[in-house]
Amino acid sequence: MNLFDLAKKQDLTGIQVYLxxxxMDHDWLIQGDAYLNSLLDKHGVKTxxxxxxxxHDYSYWxxxxxxxxxF
Incomplete structure (x- = not known):
């Protein structure tokens, strides 16, 4: 199961997520964060x-x- 499926199907009551x-990150990461943020928000998860x-490298992290x- 991938992260997006988990966000759609699991009971995430009380969870907070930091994204x-x-x-200058990869487009797929930027778009993925935006999508996951929106998906979690729809399910009432604080993000x-x-x-x-x-x-996306060590110096950034x-x-x-x-x-x-x-957090």
Whole structure:
């Protein structure tokens, strides 16, 4: 089962989801985040979607670790 199927079929009551990607990330990741954010919102799941500077690489993730942990 993929992530989108889980979001459609599972009881996600009480879950909060943090989504992020870089502004120079792959198009499929940016579009996937937008779709998942919309899908979760339709099912009443609280989400946070963040867009940072960078791409899909270690330096981007390293720059975001604090945000991930604070969430």
């Amino acid at each position: 992020d990607h870089g502004d 946070q979607l963040h867009v940072g500077k960078g791409g 390293k720059s975001q670790v604090k945000n991930y942990l604070l």
